[in-house]
Structure formats: C-alpha cells, structure tokens
Amino acid sequence: MQPSAILESALYVADLDAAEAFYADVLGLERIARADGRHVFFRCGAGVLLLFNAEATREPPSPDAKLPVPPHGAAGEGHLCFAATEDEIKRWKAKLGERGVAIEADFHWPPKPGQEQGGRSIYFRDPSGNSLEFAEPKIWGL
Numbered sequence: 001m002q003p004s005a006i007l008e009s010a011l012y013v014a015d016l017d018a019a020e021a022f023y024a025d026v027l028g029l030e031r032i033a034r035a036d037g038r039h040v041f042f043r044c045g046a047g048v049l050l051l052f053n054a055e056a057t058r059e060p061p062s063p064d065a066k067l068p069v070p071p072h073g074a075a076g077e078g079h080l081c082f083a084a085t086e087d088e089i090k091r092w093k094a095k096l097g098e099r100g101v102a103i104e105a106d107f108h109w110p111p112k113p114g115q116e117q118g119g120r121s122i123y124f125r126d127p128s129g130n131s132l133e134f135a136e137p138k139i140w141g142l
Helices: 016-026 086-098
Strands: 008-013 030-035 039-044 047-053 079-083 105-108 120-125 131-135
Touching (some): 008 016, 016 039, 086 131
Parallel strands (some): 079 131
Antiparallel strands (some): 120 131
16 A cells, blocks of 8 residues: 555744745635644645644643644754746746745756656745745656
C-alpha cells in the first residue's frame, strides 16, 4: 500500500494574526477554522494548510478532550511549495511585489529526463520566516 495524496500540511508560526492576514489577504486562501492562540486552517486546492502556534500544540490534550490530537510542533522556519503554472508564477511574482513581499529566488530548474526544459520556481517568506515557493509541477517530473 501507498498513500494516494497529502491531505494536510502544517507550518508553525509566531503570530497567528499576522499569518492569517498573509495567507488570506496576500495568498487569497479560504480560512476554514480558527482557534484563538492555537491555530488557523486554510483550504488550498484539494488539501488543507494548517498554521499552528507551536507552543500551543506542544501541550497534551486534556483527558476529556473531544479531539485527542497528540502533542506536536516544530522549531525554526519550515518550507511549503504551492503548485503553479508558468503564467501563474509571473502573476504571483507581480502580486507579491505589489504587496511588498520580497522574492528571494527566481530560477528555472534543470530539466528532468525526457524534458526539454525544467520548471520555474519563486521563493519568498511569510511573516514568521517560513520559506514559501510557487513552482511548476514539472520540477518533479509531474
């Protein structure tokens, strides 16, 4: 057996309000849940992006918790890549620039076997310093 897809991905943020504003207002994601001081969740295509306050997620659930999710968390900056076409990447680069979001890198990956040219990626940061990327799926041969 093998998993068929990634359903959810998590990043850990220092300021939930700043993260919520960035992912909703700059990236246009739809907020689907929020627990003050703990998390904010967004729909992203067929999956879900989970943004957590790492300190809050390290606390074990109470014995009577309705959702006994085990403690988890991470320290430091994470990474997440959003799929985008070449045209979408051009538009995202312009939109991010208009919103004052610096592009750290913009390049084409080497072609995969059987490809004439590799895909393009742009990298930028969220307010917590997480590294975000828009990339053409063909960087992975998809």
